[in-house]
Amino acid sequence: MSIDLVRHDDGVAVITINRPEKLNAFDAEHYAQLSDAWSETRDDREVRAIVITGAGEKSFSTGADLQTFIGNPPALSEFWLTQKGMLLNRGLEMWKPVIAAVNGYCLGGGMTLLLATDIRVAASHASFGLSEVKRGVIAANGGTQRVIEQLPRAIAMEVLLTGDRFGADVAERWGLVNRVVPHEQLMETALGYARRIAANAPLAVQAAKELALRARDMSLSEGLRMEQFTNRMLAATEDAREGRAAFKEKREPRFVAN
Secondary structure, three states: OEEEEEEOOOOEEEEEEEOHHHOOOEOHHHHHHHHHHHHHHHHOOOOOEEEEEEOOOOEEEOOEOHHHHOOOOOOHHHHHOOOOOOOOOOOOOOOOOEEEEEOOEEEOHHHHHHHOOOEEEEEOOOEEEOOHHHHOOOOOOOHHHHHHHHOOHHHHHHHHHHOOOEEHHHHHHOOOOOEEEOHHHHHHHHHHHHHHHHOOOHHHHHHHHHHHHHHHHOOHHHHHHHHHHHHHHHHOOHHHHHHHHHHHHOOOOOOOOO
8 A cells, every 4th residue: 555656767757546445545644645756756857747547447546535534634723734745636836747547436536636637548447526525525625626627617517516427438528538548558548648748858848837837827918928938048948959959950859958
């Protein structure tokens, strides 16, 4: 029972929620381990893209392990420790791209985690849902905030207010996931995305992600100005020089300024 972190030589890291006997649900210990994994990959200069998945074939994650949390609320003082145990879906600033490989149930906190990722691949048997309202609570850690911006309003409200599950085919039709593949192709497809991203200029990739996400809080004129500032800064980097040289010499670039 753990959160496993494996780094590959090609700049890709894989985080695996390894608690299949509990459908990869999180207790306090596993939330803490996942927080550590996000921080490690964020700060590791060799990591350029991250894949997150669940162990086994049944579940990506079903979110919080309710048996460990119901009737055992944290002290009220914890409410103001807003930077403690930061998670991707709780607001951790992670500018490296994150690809989700959804290998089964993606429910509750598992789906709020999905909503914080950038690219999503689902196995054909995967199922999704924000089921918190069926348990007397809400989809926290960004559930109520991200679903409304990522799905059409009426669909988002259906997902949020009914708590009903839906399949991978529906998730693909709604645009919640990028691709649906047979389970045996899931990890290779997700890793394929990660490897293609990791082969690009890392500073440019992270800048592109940050600008895209911050666009939610900026006017168009502010966003356009930030693009100008960022491109001016990137144009002076070693990666930009390498990109131009590789294009001129008709070869693959070798980016190093990560």
